[in-house]
Amino acid sequence: MVHTEVDKSDNNRKNLHNGILKRKMIEPNKLRQQVVQTKAKPGYTSTRLPPLKTRKLPEVKEPKSSETLDDKRSFVPESFRWLIAKRKFERAEKLINFVANVNRVPKPDLKSLFATAMKETITTSKPTAGYTIFTLWSSKELRIVTLALSAVWFAISITWYSIALGMESISVDIFWTMFLINLVDVPAFSVTGPLLNRFGRRKYCFVTFAASSILCCVSGVFQHFDKLSQNSASLTVTALVLSLLAKMTVTAADTAVIVYTAELYPTDVRTTGCGFQGTVGRLGAIAAPLLVHLDGIYPGSMYFTCGMLLFLSTGSILRLKETKDDILQDSVINTLDPGDG
Template identity: 30%
Template structure:
């Protein structure tokens, strides 16, 4: 307790007039800018792994034009006639019939001809893309499972990177991990351009994923530990999320002008080198430095901040630091771990429900984001709208976090997502824009609720379990995102099946959220014993302190 209070009182910017000085403005905007590459670094798979229209390649052989046009069978897909993607009529048979002067459809019944696979490769449409990794490595037909698996490997890299980077950040500092993970993301993305095979590309894709969200988490924690008061609340809910959304909105612009997958990777990577000078402008967290006993470095940062803000720092800043540290070390520390999240029935139920909510929200968010290329005839337009809808979502989340009960907000947003996704299958095909609007409404709901869950989770657990609980829920959510690429492929069996599954998960999670305790306007639990006193079943529309000021928690997003 002394440590937190001393930090708040000793940081020269903690006084209200100085919470938004030039030092805070610099840290705020530079950290928000540092996560912009994450916006296009995660979702460039929308364009990178999209499957162009394709059919079997017909080599240059002696065929009449009529037989060349008839070599690829016509199939009915979703009520439309399309060229077969994975078969053709046997070329030797077609060649003999063509040599005999027979006319397909008149002299020969095409349905009687034997078919074969695409033994000579495929011909890909270039109406939208010059190339993708699907056309580069022929990830179609018998190898079509590799297309969603490629995205899953990136998401697995993000999962492991998020887990490891948190521990590295606690060990080596927020700033080094922030820039190291940015370097991993950038360098491995560039190296992917030279991949000679899909296997090599996939390995490098996984390595790139290790840094994709890790620098987002490090930047979030760094800002949360440097900034204070309402500025910290705005940074953690709206500021850094809007930085991510800006990068997401820039993605379709890059993809529109760079339609070759190698050019796209290079174009998205080169701007990241502009972040190298930020090393000299973004400071290390003074709180972390103090926790490591590096008092002089922490004091130097605070004095520099005071100089930038044009205020005078006290001559002695951490006079009693060593004394209080020694006093704290005389008391035994409790070692809390993952098992404490299952220690009692109350905590166990809360943990299970929250894991379900995080899994649902992550699956819904990535499902609706990665499916943008299928929502509209122009994938660039649909991707931009999918990104732009996150801006009002984050603003709404910030307002809801300040003025509305957590449980009411989460339940309402989950129900909005469920209703939107269920309603899509009721829309006639002639009203495709209405379906698109409903899917964007679902994306709005899942984006807002995903951001809100960070604060809600942190407020439900005591201080000794807060980081562990948030990290556990975040890890579970990454598992949901990893299965999303394969979930989207269920549309081959029934067009609306992915939306039905996502909507059902949202509806079930909304019901489960009803049993969570409310945290709005209530003091944070400090011990496990205090959390045990919280009742799991209470009315979702009332709180114990309806008129008290909401407590917004940004301890960690790890």
């Protein structure tokens, strides 16, 4: 009896096992078809996706070239020399044709110029090289230019702002004095351009810096004796006239230095060099109020200090080369000596 029940239980297990094995297994592909063919219930949106092979990716529009964008958003054309240095010959040709039409002159033949520029840029330039402020110290020539111009920019900036801010100490009427300070800038701006083209950048800067130095020192002498004589009318007017003349020559020198700086640096680092010298000039502007305060304690000291700084900067100008009628350099490579890296 016991054996019979055990046999029945064994038979039940075998039948259950056989039944599981005999069940129909659904293949994966058929299962996917059943899921896809299932209809969505009313009120629901079907989220069925098409097969990967037939799925289309969204089209990506190509961005416009930087040249087209630059032409549309800029009113001032790009530098012709910079376009040549960067091998943007098509834009350079459009620019030179526009200039020729405006000036009503014949259009030049640029084929030989482009061919020469292509050879020079292939052998001397590095299109992927990045130029920083450290490039201004990469060669002996650039180091001399940067150091000399730094002394010039600091001296001219501290003098210009000191005279503009400290003129009140020798003024007869503050309102007339402020009017005259700005009035003397008009002839300085007007004559600088023609005189630069007539005598050259180096000579004009040297003369204006030397004249400003002498006028500042003489004005400081008259201001000192004016305070000792308890504001003599004749000495006050003389010191005011000399200060206005000094302001005019300093403005002329400042305008010339801006042009001179841009021509001394190669095209690759021209904006970097001008920006660096502008920063040095702002340091001089920051120091100017200190000289104005010193002039209130020791009359004439501000003009003496500015005159000495301008005198020392004339020596820096002599270290620079003349750029009038000279071919400007396009690449930093041209400034490197054989021993430079």
